Structures are given as structure tokens and as C-alpha cells.
Amino acid sequence: DAEITQSPRHKITETGRQVTLACHQTWNHNNMFWYRQDLGHGLRLIHYSYGVQDTNKGEVSDGYSVSRSNTEDLPLTLESAASSQTSVYFCASSRDSSSYEQYFGPGTRLTVT
Amino acid sequence: AQKVTQAQTEISVVEKEDVTLDCVYETRDTTYYLFWYKQPPSGELVFLIRRNSFDEQNEISGRYSWNFQKSTSSFNFTITASQVVDSAVYFCALSEAGRSQGNLIFGKGTKLSVKP
Numbered sequence: 623d624a625e626i627t628q629s630p631r632h633k634i635t636e637t638g639r640q641v642t643l644a645c646h647q648t649w650n651h652n653n654m655f656w657y658r659q660d661l662g663h664g665l666r667l668i669h670y671s672y673g674v675q676d677t678n679k680g681e682v683s684d685g686y687s688v689s690r691s692n693t694e695d696l697p698l699t700l701e702s703a704a705s706s707q708t709s710v711y712f713c714a715s716s717r718d719s720s721s722y723e724q725y726f727g728p729g730t731r732l733t734v735t
Numbered sequence: 736a737q738k739v740t741q742a743q744t745e746i747s748v749v750e751k752e753d754v755t756l757d758c759v760y761e762t763r764d765t766t767y768y769l770f771w772y773k774q775p776p777s778g779e780l781v782f783l784i785r786r787n788s789f790d791e792q793n794e795i796s797g798r799y800s801w802n803f804q805k806s807t808s809s810f811n812f813t814i815t816a817s818q819v820v821d822s823a824v825y826f827c828a829l830s831e832a833g834r835s836q837g838n839l840i841f842g843k844g845t846k847l848s849v850k851p
Binding site: 655657662663664665666667670680710712714723724725726728729 | 770772778779780782785826838839840841842843844
């Protein structure tokens with residue numbers, strides 16, 4: 623069955639380190655998204671991509687970057703982790719511009735100490 | 736600017752009660768999409784429904800029903816005869832057609848607790 627996976631599921635890192643969170647989907651979806659979920663804020667969009675080589679900033683993109691070299695993967699990189707980036711990160715994908723349902727991965731819980 | 740408001744932060748009901756989760760949205764677009772997602776205690780986000788702005792017909796799926804009213808910019812979700820398994824955080828979300836198509840704006844969620 624097609625799916626969307628995230629790794630690692632849990633990560634503890636130190637302030638200042640670079641961290642990369644992986645997202646992989648097997649639906650062949652063009653659109654992929656990264657969100658963070660924090661208590662009191664719901665889900666907020668970090669970065670998104672509408673296809674290979676396309677990346678865009680979302681609402682809370684500072685300190686994060688993404689790259690899209692193939693359809694299946696959209697890794698999220700924290701260039702220099704900060705305690706404010708402690709959060710649960712969700713990756714999502716959707717089929718194309720005319721189909722707006724997003725399907726979410728299981729999430730990655732990141733703690734920055 | 737687009738915005739989704741879920742005024743109810745937490746709701747607690749007893750099993751078999753009906754419960755309605757409110758969602759109010761703001762958008763300047765005439766074409767947009769509304770969604771509900773469920774996040775059970777296990778943490779995953781489960782897609783429940785999508786509604787188009789040009790289709791105000793209410794929808795029923797088993798014990799779940801959705802009431803979409805453009806006149807009040809609301810997209811409310813009702814669970815009939817609630818069950819303990821309905822306990823979760825429920826998110827309403829909005830997506831606009833156009834340049835940012837596909838991007839979801841989420842409300843902050845309503846935590847529903849169904850007690851036996």
C-alpha cells in the first residue's frame with residue numbers, strides 16, 4: 623500500500639547542531655508539505671513543494687530549509703537547531719493542484735536541548 | 736487574509752451524547768476548500784472530509800455530519816451518539832484556490848473527550 627513515512631520518529635539534539643528530518647511518500651504525489659505542531663498554535667506550515675526542484679516558504683520558515691530532488695522525498699533541515707524548534711513535525715503530501723486532501727505522515731518529535 | 740477559528744478549545748461529553756464542533760473561517764477567495772482532520776491520542780492526523788465552496792450541501796457519513804453555511808462562514812462538525820473512540824483533537828482547515836493552492840490553514844483545534 624502507498625504510504626508516507628517520516629524518520630526518525632523521535633530525535634534529541636543539541637542547540638546549534640544541524641538536523642535533517644526525512645519524509646518519503648510512495649503515492650507519487652506532486653505536492654509535499656512540512657508543518658510543525660505546537661500547543662496553542664495548531665499546525666503551521668514551514669515549507670512546501672509543488673514538484674521536483676520547486677520549494678516555497680511557509681508561515682514559519684526561518685531556520686528551516688528543504689530541497690526536492692525527486693518526487694518521493696522532501697527532507698527538512700534545521701541549519702542550526704534552537705530550543706524554539708522543539709516541536710512535533712509533520713510531513714504531508716497531496717496528489718496535485720486539483721486535489722487538495724493532504725495525507726500526513728506519523729510525525730517526528732524533535733527535542734532541542 | 737485567510738483564517739480559521741475554532742472557538743471551543745476543549746469539550747467533554749458523556750458517551751452517546753451528540754456534540755457539535757464549531758469552525759468559522761475567513762477568506763477573500765470565492766473558490767476555496769474546507770477540511771476536517773482528526774488527531775487521536777496516538778498522534779497521527781486523519782483526513783475526514785473536504786468540502787468545496789460551491790457545494791453547500793450538508794454531508795453525513797455514519798455518525799458524522801457536516802454543516803456548511805457560506806452565509807455565516809461556518810463549517811461545523813457534529814458527532815451523533817458519541818463514543819469513547821471519538822476522543823481526539825479535531826482540526827478544521829481552509830485551502831484557497833490560486834497561487835497558494837493546496838496550502839492548508841489550520842484552526843487551533845478542539846479537544847474532544849468522550850467519557851464512558
